[in-house]
Amino acid sequence: MAKFKIVTTAGPGTGVPGADHALEMEALAGIGAEIVEVKGGEDEMAAAAVDADAIYGKGRPRITAKIINAGKKLKVVSLASVGVDSVDVDAATKLGIPVTNCPDTFIEEVADHAMMLLLATHRRAIEQDRMVREGRWTEGRPQLLQVPRLLGQTLGFIAFGRVARAVAERAKPFGLRLMAFDPFLDELAISAHGVEPASLSEVLTKSDFISMHLPATPEAVGFLKEQHFRQMKKNAIFINTGRGPTVTESALIKALQEKWIAGAGLDVFEEEPEVHPGLLPLDNVTLAPHIASASGETRVAMATLAVRNCLAVLDGKPALTPVS
Numbered sequence: 109m110a111k112f113k114i115v116t117t118a119g120p121g122t123g124v125p126g127a128d129h130a131l132e133m134e135a136l137a138g139i140g141a142e143i144v145e146v147k148g149g150e151d152e153m154a155a156a157a158v159d160a161d162a163i164y165g166k167g168r169p170r171i172t173a174k175i176i177n178a179g180k181k182l183k184v185v186s187l188a189s190v191g192v193d194s195v196d197v198d199a200a201t202k203l204g205i206p207v208t209n210c211p212d213t214f215i216e217e218v219a220d221h222a223m224m225l226l227l228a229t230h231r232r233a234i235e236q237d238r239m240v241r242e243g244r245w246t247e248g249r250p251q252l253l254q255v256p257r258l259l260g261q262t263l264g265f266i267a268f269g270r271v272a273r274a275v276a277e278r279a280k281p282f283g284l285r286l287m288a289f290d291p292f293l294d295e296l297a298i299s300a301h302g303v304e305p306a307s308l309s310e311v312l313t314k315s316d317f318i319s320m321h322l323p324a325t326p327e328a329v330g331f332l333k334e335q336h337f338r339q340m341k342k343n344a345i346f347i348n349t350g351r352g353p354t355v356t357e358s359a360l361i362k363a364l365q366e367k368w369i370a371g372a373g374l375d376v377f378e379e380e381p382e383v384h385p386g387l388l389p390l391d392n393v394t395l396a397p398h399i400a401s402a403s404g405e406t407r408v409a410m411a412t413l414a415v416r417n418c419l420a421v422l423d424g425k426p427a428l429t430p431v432s
Contacts, residue, residue: 111140214401219274221400225373264315
């Protein structure tokens with residue numbers, strides 16, 4: 109019988125590297141731990157957590173207070189993600205259970221993805237691809253003759269954490285002017301990266317591209333509303349690789365439909381995995397299924413850090429990357 113029980117959701121499916129958790133099990137074998145995969149939602153996870161020593165969280169189902177309170181032996185909740193909105197951190201903290209995440213694992217991939225969405229939406233890549241496939245060759249150039257040159261335009265950030273800073277570094281060679289709003293950073297911390305500190309109003313009204321990076325804290329849910337999209341330029345493109353719930357999606361759709369802004373590139377959505385049907389018919393939107401962090405390396409890095417956090421806590425040591 110294994111010394112420790114770690115519960116997690118079922119593997120992501122065939123064809124996905126590490127779907128069988130072999131990587132994690134190799135690391136955990138030394139302490140006599142087992143990983144138990146749970147299929148289902150909150151009730152099934154709560155039942156499995158009753159005698160669990162750790163929960164290895166992968167985003168869904170959300171690790172709620174019900175699941176955490178059910179874990180009478182629970183010592184740690186280790187998340188394979190940067191964001192922590194998939195767990196009730198307050199419930200865990202009240203019970204003295206540390207929650208850990210992978211804060212630096214996905215930075216480069218997400219920054220790359222944000223730049224990809226910016227460029228693809230700006231240059232109408234999906235529409236141009238469709239024109240070629242449908243034999244509408246002569247429509248491509250007239251469309252792009254209405255699109256301003258990228259050089260000299262302004263990219264504004266809402267929140268300026270690690271991913272936003274990496275995006276800024278990628279944007280500089282394109283000749284973009286950079287500005288950022290972040291109420292938790294002083295101006296020197298922003299300007300040190302060659303980025304102009306700005307108010308939210310300045311970012312909204314002066315930016316040609318706006319990149320959203322707020323975490324989905326309770327205070328940030330629904331942060332961007334109709335009034336904010338109305339302040340943006342008509343040629344503005346909105347990019348979100350952060351968290352979908354930080355944006356009131358109905359307001360964004362209205363802004364796109366009524367041409368308050370020119371377009372959007374979205375990797376995250378308000379009610380994942382559901383996508384608002386109003387987004388689907390829009391030609392001026394580039395959509396991706398919350399995969400900005402995915403690469404051949406991130407699977408290994410994510411699993412390694414998540415397991416190392418479990419190992420540390422189960423061995424009576426402090427977590428490596430605690431969030432609570």
